[in-house]
Structure formats: C-alpha cells, structure tokens
Amino acid sequence: AKKNISDNFEYFAPEIEEKTTWQLNMIRRLRNDFADRKLQLWFQPQVDLVTEQVVGVEGLLRWPDGDGGYISPAVFIPLAEYSGLIVDIGQWVLEESCRRIQQIKQNGYEELRVAVNISIPQFRDRCFVQKVKDALRNFDCQPSRLELEITESVVMDEPQIVIDALRTLKDHGVAIAIDDFGTGFSSMSYLQKLPLDRLKVDRSFVSDIKPGKSAVIVETIVTLGNKLGLSTIAEGVEKREQASYMIKLGCDEAQGYLFAKPMPFDELMVLLEEKGKT
Ligand code: C2E
Ligand code: CA
C-alpha cells in the first residue's frame, strides 16, 4: 500500500526533532568546554616502517566527557563544523601544535613533524594563511615541522581557494598531506594541482590486507604515491602482517595501534625518551 506523505512526516518528525535537540545540546556543551579550555590535543606517533623510529605525530582532539572518558572526534568534529565552532577550535589546535613543536625542539627532537587536521570552514576564513604563519612565528617554529592534513572533501569544497592557500603555505615551507586518500573518489584530477608532500592511505584499505589475499587498492595507491614522488603513510596499521605488506609495497611510514595509540603530550615525551633521541 502506498503511504501518504503526511504519515511519513508524522513518523519521522519526532526523531528529527530529538536529534536536533541532542545536537544543539552537544554544541552548547562543546562551546562551553572549549571556552573553559577543556579540550585536549593528543598525539599519535608516525613511524618509519623500516627503522620504526618515530618521525612524526598527528595531533588528534580529545573532549573529556566529565566521566573519565572521551567523546569521539568522529562525533563532535561534524558538530563543530556545522556550528562554525571549528574555526576557533581549529585555530587553537594550530597554536597548540606550534607550542608543542617548540617544546619538542627544546627536548632535542628537532626533526619530528606535527600534523594537524584542517576543516573546510578554516579555509573559508580569509585570514587562514596568515593565521598559520603567525602561529609558526609566535612559537618560533620551523615551518617544515608543521604538516597540514587535508581530506579530498576539503579540496572538493572550494578547489581554488584551497589550492591557492596550500600553495602559499607550501612556499612558506609548511608540509601538506592528503588524508584518508582513496575514500573520496575525486582527488585524481587534483593530485597534480595540489602541492603535496605525503599521501595517507586510508585505514579501510590497510585493514583489507589479510594473509593470502591480494590488496589491489592499497598496492595501487602506494604505487601512485611513489610515482608522483610523494612520501606515503599507511593509517590504522594494527597487525604485523599489514606492516610487512606495506613495506613490501614500498610504503614509507605507518601510523596505527601496532606502534602506538594517540596519547597526551607528556606520554609522547616519555615514549620518545625511551626510544632514544632521533
Ligand atoms: P583521521 O584524521 O583519519 O584520524 C585517524 C583516526 O584513526 C583517529 O581517530 C585515530 O585515533 C584512529 N586510529 C589510529 N590508528 C588506528 C588503528 O590502528 N586502528 C583504528 N581502529 N583506529 C586508529 P580519532 O582520534 O577518533 O579521530 C577521528 C577523526 O576526527 C580524525 O580522523 C579526524 O578526521 C577528526 N579529527 C580529530 N582531531 C581533529 C582536529 O584537530 N581537527 C579536525 N578538523 N578534525 C579532527
Ligand atoms: Ca588525519
């Protein structure tokens, strides 16, 4: 039987309303907690696949839930983007990263790079490029120690704005990585136009690597990266055989639970100390 539209509407309306209330509530809490400086920036090591030395870290936001746990950024980043809060939060992430780069240098790990995720609304801010340069200068950072991670969807949103901003920052010395590569289907035509240093192979392709099974996509992505002269890094490496397979394919670096989970900055310093100075 054919359902009429108003039936459907009545059926779905309460659900939509509930979700909106939940979302608005979360956004309000996020705004308050951010203002109260409760957000934290954790760091996940990125290792050279062959030497297993830590060569970089990715900064990842953590929002304490007040109960000893954390609300996943997969949940709150979309809300921060939707509400516009991401512009201020992202600015804090940039400054916090530069502050940490300075501390990392003071601790003797001059070569380590810090990667940060950048969202679409940050690029729409006309002052974005200047803000990045200011943060680097205020904390006396070598620009090449900072890497910006951009997903394909960020590029697709405003290709010219994003390409121009990235070119300026690249000229300044900042490194650029394309994140979650292969999940957007769209980046092929932009690969030549973007001033990229690194290609991050999405976790979904890495987890496809199973014993005895060929991993065509991951192989193709690494080959593509190598042929374009980019460094390649595999995300979400959890198993030894995934790391071995990535080495065999010629992938340079890896990030994943096999090596280390995201951790607070102080723990990162302890880990680096244990591993010996780079
Ligand atoms: P992403 O950029 O793809 O970050 C990698 C995610 O994979 C992180 O989740 C990390 O904890 C997780 N991960 C790393 N290794 C493994 C592994 O071996 N196995 C599994 N199962 N997962 C692994 P996280 O920290 O929950 O972040 C989720 C997403 O939130 C990030 O995905 C990123 O898109 C976004 N995000 C986090 N921090 C920021 C930020 O400061 N700014 C912006 N714009 N987005 C952020
Ligand atoms: Ca990322």
Ligand code: CA
């Ligand atoms: Ca990623």
Ligand code: CA
């Ligand atoms: Ca991913």
